[in-house]
Amino acid sequence: MANGPSPKLSAPLEQGVPPRVRFCPSPTGNPHVGLVRTALFNWAFARHNQGTMVFRIEDTDAARDSEESYNQLLDSLRWLGLDWDEGPEVGGPHEPYRQSQRMDIYRDVADKLLAGGYAYRCYCTVTELDERREAARAAGRPSGYDGHCRDLSDEQKAAYEREGRESIIRFRMPDEPITFTDLVRGELTFTPDNVPDYGIVRASGAPLYTLVNPVDDALMDITHVLRGEDLLSSTPRQIALYKALIELGVAHRIPAFGHLPYVMGEGNKKLSKRDPQASLNLYRERGFLPEGLLNYLSLLGWSFSADQDVFSIAEMVGKFDVADVNANPARFDLKKAEAINADHIRRLDVKAFAEACEPWLRAPHANWEPEEFDQAAWEAIAPYAQTRLTVLSDITANVDFLFREEPVEDEASWQKAMKEGSDALLRTAREKLAAADWSAPEALKDAVLAAGEEHGLKLGKAQAPVRVAVTGRTVGLPLFESLQILGREKSLARIDAALEKLGA
Numbered sequence: 237m238a239n240g241p242s243p244k245l246s247a248p249l250e251q252g253v254p255p256r257v258r259f260c261p262s263p264t265g266n267p268h269v270g271l272v273r274t275a276l277f278n279w280a281f282a283r284h285n286q287g288t289m290v291f292r293i294e295d296t297d298a299a300r301d302s303e304e305s306y307n308q309l310l311d312s313l314r315w316l317g318l319d320w321d322e323g324p325e326v327g328g329p330h331e332p333y334r335q336s337q338r339m340d341i342y343r344d345v346a347d348k349l350l351a352g353g354y355a356y357r358c359y360c361t362v363t364e365l366d367e368r369r370e371a372a373r374a375a376g377r378p379s380g381y382d383g384h385c386r387d388l389s390d391e392q393k394a395a396y397e398r399e400g401r402e403s404i405i406r407f408r409m410p411d412e413p414i415t416f417t418d419l420v421r422g423e424l425t426f427t428p429d430n431v432p433d434y435g436i437v438r439a440s441g442a443p444l445y446t447l448v449n450p451v452d453d454a455l456m457d458i459t460h461v462l463r464g465e466d467l468l469s470s471t472p473r474q475i476a477l478y479k480a481l482i483e484l485g486v487a488h489r490i491p492a493f494g495h496l497p498y499v500m501g502e503g504n505k506k507l508s509k510r511d512p513q514a515s516l517n518l519y520r521e522r523g524f525l526p527e528g529l530l531n532y533l534s535l536l537g538w539s540f541s542a543d544q545d546v547f548s549i550a551e552m553v554g555k556f557d558v559a560d561v562n563a564n565p566a567r568f569d570l571k572k573a574e575a576i577n578a579d580h581i582r583r584l585d586v587k588a589f590a591e592a593c594e595p596w597l598r599a600p601h602a603n604w605e606p607e608e609f610d611q612a613a614w615e616a617i618a619p620y621a622q623t624r625l626t627v628l629s630d631i632t633a634n635v636d637f638l639f640r641e642e643p644v645e646d647e648a649s650w651q652k653a654m655k656e657g658s659d660a661l662l663r664t665a666r667e668k669l670a671a672a673d674w675s676a677p678e679a680l681k682d683a684v685l686a687a688g689e690e691h692g693l694k695l696g697k698a699q700a701p702v703r704v705a706v707t708g709r710t711v712g713l714p715l716f717e718s719l720q721i722l723g724r725e726k727s728l729a730r731i732d733a734a735l736e737k738l739g740a
């Protein structure tokens with residue numbers, strides 16, 4: 237493959253033809269962030285250009301595809317808010333949108349390709365292919381399929397059939413270089429040596445990705461294919477196949493292609509779908525907001541502006557152009573993803589924030605009994621939580637002191653806060669808090685401040701034992717607001733319990 241000068245191209249949009257893009261995952265395993273990035277870029281491109289987003293399920297591999305994975309894909313896109321105009325459940329003019337229900341179409345196209353001489357039956361056995369590949373390698377020749385069955389005579393074919401050999405169908409690649417202009421990478425040229433004739437139908441008659449994907453893109457009138465760089469090598473094959481499909485009257489156009497950069501994970505290795513860090517469910521379970529996650533994923537290969545990386549999805553759609561996608565690998569940075577998510581949490585209005593936390597406030601996530609949950613206390617503390625959370629799942633540990641009968645027992649926090657003299661300090665603090673006016677948190681702060689002064693402790697040191705006595709933890713939401721919302725009676729009782737424990 238030779239790299240061209242890589243000019244930055246604006247996606248060529250045919251005059252008056254709104255773009256049609258597709259997101260076409262195979263339903264295997266759990267959705268991962270690379271997949272979501274592909275869906276997002278296609279969706280943003282469609283929305284920016286008033287185009288159509290087609291959602292197609294590439295489920296031609298019965299051994300690997302699962303209904304569970306299919307359902308997860310739909311559920312994930314819905315959760316993210318990436319809607320589709322044609323596809324499962326919404327229908328459209330090119331139904332069905334599940335390839336497993338389109339087998340007749342592929343059989344028909346494969347027959348046409350064979351009849352037109354664009355494809356041929358290959359009778360080579362795996363052993364023969366392996367031997368010839370080895371020999372070619374040893375001789376320094378290209379090691380792809382050598383075209384052995386390209387032009388078999390009828391007698392040769394008949395002889396193979398009599399032997400009972402199985403055959404696959406191969407597409408006949410043209411003997412000339414293929415050049416195309418990638419929307420991200422500029423002009424690319426592939427020489428025939430690098431793109432040998434390739435299988436499109438298995439011996440069993442099952443059509444392969446190499447056939448079904450471009451056939452459906454043609455039949456569904458896709459204008460732009462935006463997909464991961466891992467699929468770059470299939471593009472010259474598909475372009476040749478499109479030319480054949482156009483000659484056969486099956487296709488009307490060759491779509492424009494744009495290959496999105498690799499995403500690198502830990503240790504600068506390609507983020508693999510099996511990487512735990514890549515699992516979409518993980519982000520969902522940790523309480524990423526859809527907008528926060530999409531904002532972050534949009535930065536994998538694209539940027540909003542030089543000095544702004546937090547924005548709404550509507551803002552992203554307003555600016556998105558595939559010509560601005562960067563060809564260099566993008567690095568997945570969890571810390572940055574969390575920081576962006578935190579910003580999106582702050583952007584919610586407090587009511588929406590309180591609602592977004594709901595799933596974590598209810599069992600089984602919560603570490604309190606469902607009947608202990610106190611809606612008024614939650615509404616009072618929510619504004620303080622909103623400015624501190626990175627992911628919503630952290631809410632539980634931050635507010636459990638409000639709902640549990642007793643604070644959690646966290647031995648590490650206890651050891652850290654309860655030093656020599658802590659009992660004396662706590663006793664003074666308790667006295668002063670008991671005498672304080674509980675209608676405002678400032679008075680509670682003054683009480684603890686004064687207790688600290690008596691013992692020669694700054695506020696930070698003086699409040700640590702109080703915090704652990706009342707909340708069970710060394711870190712949490714602003715202490716005096718927390719005390720006030722929990723209330724005088726409970727707060728003092730917890731300090732008493734801690735004093736008792738220290739005395740024992």
Ligand code: GLU
Nearest residue numbers: 260261262294449463467
């Ligand atoms: N089903 C293919 C995949 O998930 C689609 C590739 C493509 O976008 O062409 O890898």
Ligand code: ZN
Nearest residue numbers: 358359360385
């Ligand atoms: Zn062959």
